[in-house]
Amino acid sequence: MTARRFWRRNGATGWALTAPATLAVVAFLIVPIGAVIAGTFMDPRGVFAPYISYFNSGFRTTVLFRTLQISAFTTVISLIFGFMTAYVVSRAPGKVKSLLIVAAVFPLLTGVVVRAFAWLIILGRNGILNQALLALGIVNEPLEMLYTQGAVIVGMVYLFVPLMVLSLVGVLENIPKDVLQASSSLGASPMATFWQVLLPLAVPGLIVGAVLVFTGSFTAYATPQLLGGERQTVLATLLQQRAMVSFDWVGASTIAAIMTVITISIVLAMSHVARRINPMAT
Amino acid sequence: MSDRPHPLLIVIAALVYLFLMVPLVIVVGAALSDTTYLTFPPQGLSLRWFENIFQISAFRRTIVTSLQIAFLGTLIALLIGIPAAYALNRFRVELPKWLGTLFLLPILVPEIVFGFALLKSLTVGTGAPIFLALLIGHTLIVLPYVVRVISASLASFDFSIEEAAISLGSAPVKTFFTIVLPNVRGGVIAAFILAFITSLNDVSVSLFLTGPGISTLPIQILAHVEQFFDPTVASVSVLLMVLTVAVMAIVERTLGLTFLAK
Amino acid sequence: MTQPLHIEAVSAHYGTTRVLEDLSLSVQAGELVSLLGASGCGKTTTLRLIAGFLSPTSGSITLGGRDLTRLPTHKRDIGLVFQNYALFPHLSVLDNVAFGLKQRGIAADERRRRAMAMLDRVGLSVLADRAPGALSGGQKQRVALARALVIEPPLLMFDEPLSNLDAKLRVDMRVEIRQLQRANGTTSVYVTHDQEEAFSISDRVAIMNAGRLMQFDRPEVLYRRPANTFVARFVGFENVIPFQVVARDGDMVTAETAGMRLGLSQSLYGTIPDAFLLATRPDGLTVSSDAAADGLPARLGLRTYLGRAYQYQCETAAGHLVANGSLTAPLQAGARVKLVPVPEQCTILAAGGDE
Numbered sequence: 001m002t003a004r005r006f007w008r009r010n011g012a013t014g015w016a017l018t019a020p021a022t023l024a025v026v027a028f029l030i031v032p033i034g035a036v037i038a039g040t041f042m043d044p045r046g047v048f049a050p051y052i053s054y055f056n057s058g059f060r061t062t063v064l065f066r067t068l069q070i071s072a073f074t075t076v077i078s079l080i081f082g083f084m085t086a087y088v089v090s091r092a093p094g095k096v097k098s099l100l101i102v103a104a105v106f107p108l109l110t111g112v113v114v115r116a117f118a119w120l121i122i123l124g125r126n127g128i129l130n131q132a133l134l135a136l137g138i139v140n141e142p143l144e145m146l147y148t149q150g151a152v153i154v155g156m157v158y159l160f161v162p163l164m165v166l167s168l169v170g171v172l173e174n175i176p177k178d179v180l181q182a183s184s185s186l187g188a189s190p191m192a193t194f195w196q197v198l199l200p201l202a203v204p205g206l207i208v209g210a211v212l213v214f215t216g217s218f219t220a221y222a223t224p225q226l227l228g229g230e231r232q233t234v235l236a237t238l239l240q241q242r243a244m245v246s247f248d249w250v251g252a253s254t255i256a257a258i259m260t261v262i263t264i265s266i267v268l269a270m271s272h273v274a275r276r277i278n279p280m281a282t
Numbered sequence: 283m284s285d286r287p288h289p290l291l292i293v294i295a296a297l298v299y300l301f302l303m304v305p306l307v308i309v310v311g312a313a314l315s316d317t318t319y320l321t322f323p324p325q326g327l328s329l330r331w332f333e334n335i336f337q338i339s340a341f342r343r344t345i346v347t348s349l350q351i352a353f354l355g356t357l358i359a360l361l362i363g364i365p366a367a368y369a370l371n372r373f374r375v376e377l378p379k380w381l382g383t384l385f386l387l388p389i390l391v392p393e394i395v396f397g398f399a400l401l402k403s404l405t406v407g408t409g410a411p412i413f414l415a416l417l418i419g420h421t422l423i424v425l426p427y428v429v430r431v432i433s434a435s436l437a438s439f440d441f442s443i444e445e446a447a448i449s450l451g452s453a454p455v456k457t458f459f460t461i462v463l464p465n466v467r468g469g470v471i472a473a474f475i476l477a478f479i480t481s482l483n484d485v486s487v488s489l490f491l492t493g494p495g496i497s498t499l500p501i502q503i504l505a506h507v508e509q510f511f512d513p514t515v516a517s518v519s520v521l522l523m524v525l526t527v528a529v530m531a532i533v534e535r536t537l538g539l540t541f542l543a544k
Numbered sequence: 545m546t547q548p549l550h551i552e553a554v555s556a557h558y559g560t561t562r563v564l565e566d567l568s569l570s571v572q573a574g575e576l577v578s579l580l581g582a583s584g585c586g587k588t589t590t591l592r593l594i595a596g597f598l599s600p601t602s603g604s605i606t607l608g609g610r611d612l613t614r615l616p617t618h619k620r621d622i623g624l625v626f627q628n629y630a631l632f633p634h635l636s637v638l639d640n641v642a643f644g645l646k647q648r649g650i651a652a653d654e655r656r657r658r659a660m661a662m663l664d665r666v667g668l669s670v671l672a673d674r675a676p677g678a679l680s681g682g683q684k685q686r687v688a689l690a691r692a693l694v695i696e697p698p699l700l701m702f703d704e705p706l707s708n709l710d711a712k713l714r715v716d717m718r719v720e721i722r723q724l725q726r727a728n729g730t731t732s733v734y735v736t737h738d739q740e741e742a743f744s745i746s747d748r749v750a751i752m753n754a755g756r757l758m759q760f761d762r763p764e765v766l767y768r769r770p771a772n773t774f775v776a777r778f779v780g781f782e783n784v785i786p787f788q789v790v791a792r793d794g795d796m797v798t799a800e801t802a803g804m805r806l807g808l809s810q811s812l813y814g815t816i817p818d819a820f821l822l823a824t825r826p827d828g829l830t831v832s833s834d835a836a837a838d839g840l841p842a843r844l845g846l847r848t849y850l851g852r853a854y855q856y857q858c859e860t861a862a863g864h865l866v867a868n869g870s871l872t873a874p875l876q877a878g879a880r881v882k883l884v885p886v887p888e889q890c891t892i893l894a895a896g897g898d899e
Contacts, residue, residue: 011373011376011377013369013373014369014370014372014373014376014377015369015377017365017366017368017369018365018366018369018370018377018381020361020362020365020366021362021363021365021366021385021425021429022366022381022384022385024362024418024421024422024425025384025385025387025388025422025425028400028404028418028419028422029387029388029391029396029399029422030387031403032396032399032400032402032403032404033391033395033396033399035399035402035403036395036398036399036402036403081294081298082298084291084294084295084298085294085295085298085299087287087291087295088287088291088292088294088295089295091286091287100299102530102534103299103302103303104302105530106306106526106527106530107302107306109479109483109526109529109530110306110483110519110522110523110526111482111483111485111500111519111522112483112485112500113483113485113500113503113504113519114309114503114519114522114523115305115306117309117503117507117515117516117519118305118306118308118309118519119305120507121305121308121309121312121320121322121516122305122308124320124511126319128308128322158301158302158305161298161301161302162302165298176628176630178626178627178628178630179630179631179632179633181595181597181617181624181626181630182624182626182630182631182632182691183632183643184596184616184617184618185595185617185618185620185622185623185624185692186618186623186624186643186644186647186691186692186695187618187619187621187644187647187648187695188618188643188647189618189647190618192618192647193618196643197632197634200634201633201634215392218392219392219393219394219395219486221394221485221486221489222485222486222500222504225504226504226507236392236394236486239394239395239398240394240489240490243398243401243490244489244490249402252398253398253402256392256394256395256398256399259392259394259395260391260392260395263390263391263392264390264391267390
């Protein structure tokens with residue numbers, strides 16, 4: 001009888017079971033981050049003073065736009081190559097498919113520092129790529145590839161393509177086979193089926209993937225730090241410098257607030273869009 | 283079958299995979315080099331850089347710290363995450379929808395912001411020990427993985443089995459451990475592994491939560507790379523990769539790797 | 545527009561397992577043929593081969609003289625109605641129906657006109673602008689039907705189109721499908737595992753088992769004169785009793801089985817071989833408590849109530865049989881009775897069957 005009472009579906013048990021995790025998130029994540037953001041509005045110089053001074057600094061606005069630019073390039077490149085690769089993987093026969101999935105999971109489980117470090121060896125002044133180019137006589141002196149925006153983007157694409165491939169394989173496999181077969185039975189060529197059926201049905205998944213990559217690269221630290229250095233300072237590396245090198249807590253908090261607001265708004269806006277255009281929902 | 287992709291697409295996919303694999307191969311090659319600088323292909327095979335890892339006390343210390351934090355953080359996350367995931371599925375109707383989103387917040391907000399906020403409020407604000415702050419930070423960033431993976435396996439769990447057990451006279455708490463948990467064992471293992479690896483690889487949160495004598499391996503690697511350009515870091519990387527391969531092999535044995543692709 | 549379909553000596557494999565063995569089948573122009581059988585019998589494989597989702601390992605498929613065997617699906621010009629409807633979730637009902645016309649390069653105005661006319665025929669023109677997700681199962685299947693019919697294909701195929709609908713709707717829809725098919729005179733192949741559905745809708749039915757064609761004939765013939773024990777049991781001849789001919793006298797043949805002699809007329813059954821099987825449905829055996837009756841001695845087992853009759857499980861020297869008895873005189877388990885075959889409800893099968 002106690003059993004019955006204990007499991008009565010009033011939700012109290014549910015609340016009790018989720019309480020520890022809820023408390024942890026609220027106390028150690030929401031409150032601290034809330035405090036950081038709230039703190040930026042309590043500046044003695046005025047409510048928006050930290051933001052005014054942020055956007056008055058040419059360097060800092062450059063950093064913001066550079067970060068947005070790098071994230072945008074990374075997203076578009078990962079999206080295009082990720083989609084093409086995912087398409088091939090999803091059409092591969094069983095054994096090959098699992099092998100390809102494993103090959104995408106492995107880099108994903110390898111740390112970001114290791115993966116950025118690999119590109120350090122490749123792109124360095126005495127790196128493999130320069131050695132190869134010199135040996136082939138394509139260039140006469142080593143190219144400066146490291147600490148450029150290109151290097152950061154390559155490193156970021158390297159970071160996010162596996163994620164994109166895996167999430168898009170899932171999306172493509174969720175599209176029912178018979179819908180594609182219906183398309184070809186009605187006379188649509190493989191190209192027409194791709195553009196008129198497959199792609200429209202994959203759009204919600206593409207949006208989710210794009211959001212993952214954009215927010216991920218927008219807030220990435222290790223890759224721009226190693227491959228971009230001070231010349232390619234982005235918001236994350238700027239935040240670290242302000243906090244740990246200059247001890248400029250207000251400046252760091254302002255950057256943190258800007259990053260949080262941009263990230264959360266993109267996630268919310270895009271998940272709203274994806275839900276609205278999701279034809280599979282009903 | 284007539285739905286084979288266009289040859290050009292296959293070529294592009296092959297190139298993408300080459301792009302994914304080559305840098306990792308290069309790291310392995312560089313780690314095995316006998317030279318004092320980073321190079322590929324390796325010149326003279328040697329394991330001396332692997333020995334060197336353990337010569338440097340900072341690496342020895344941070345490896346231990348990283349493993350401790352990853353293990354303890356994952357354990358605590360499982361302890362608070364499993365009941366939460368269970369409740370989210372079992373009391374789906376009674377609990378509000380936003381509660382599920384709440385547990386995903388640690389991966390929705392920028393990690394680096396989270397790390398900074400913990401530094402500001404916990405370490406500086408309350409003077410909490412760095413190790414504790416590090417542990418709290420890691421517990422929270424792996425919590426979303428735990429809740430999601432275990433929720434996914436509970437989603438396919440038929441709760442009428444649980445009701446059947448209770449109707450046969452099994453006490454609810456005992457039923458959870460004898461009926462529910464064994465049926466989502468795969469999810470728990472996967473969650474543990476995913477969380478452990480995530481914690482082990484984390485940079486952004488640990489970045490702010492280091493201090494005199496306490497740091498994690500990825501932060502130590504970053505610091506080392508910025509000062510020295512020798513193959514030590516390559517061999518540490520290989521060590522981490524070997525660990526990853528070992529973990530993937532365990533997952534493959536127990537669950538099949540496609541599980542992680544979800 | 546209506547064309548005959550010929551499947552000739554087609555075999556198919558999934559990996560190394562053979563799923564279809566040397567199948568030959570011809571569907572006449574304008575005819576509706578059902579492929580009927582349990583899952584795994586090869587009926588869906590046959591449909592997928594005709595549609596081009598699978599390639600046969602040998603044999604050929606021709607439609608009105610066009611060889612389809614190596615043609616990709618989108619060039620086959622076949623209307624296909626799927627089990628799960630397979631409507632395009634991102635297109636409106638109207639655009640779903642117009643999809644095939646668009647692939648055929650028909651101008652937008654004309655597309656719209658024809659698609660609307662087709663929707664009108666299936667009674668759904670008011671839903672033209674809806675998303676398919678918002679429709680009921682029956683409406684979805686009507687849209688799928690309209691989408692397949694509007695391209696006026698020389699061949700229409702149905703893959704268990706009604707199996708996701710409830711019983712009442714299933715009966716209404718099959719009448720509707722048959723009427724549309726008749727009106728258009730489109731050659732059709734209809735795959736189902738539901739015997740009643742197949743028999744009610746088809747001109748001819750192909751009964752399949754384990755990748756082979758067991759019998760291909762009109763429903764009336766299949767129902768009354770199955771060609772072998774598989775088909776006999778499939779269409780409900782639950783009792784199969786082995787007999788041996790002991791005497792022949794012109795048209796009349798005398799045969800016996802354990803504990804019973806029976807006179808049979810060859811004018812009713814055709815030539816009767818020396819060893820044969822007598823097959824009946826439960827209705828084809830009369831339960832008689834008259835000890836002197838000329839029938840198979842039996843001991844009654846469990847009695848169940850069917851509404852129109854009582855059904856008895858019976859133990860006989862010829863094995864376990866099932867017979868129906870009258871509602872007016874229910875008999876008790878354990879009663880000793882005679883089972884008397886009703887000649888018009890029996891059929892003769894060659895012994896040494898194919899099971």
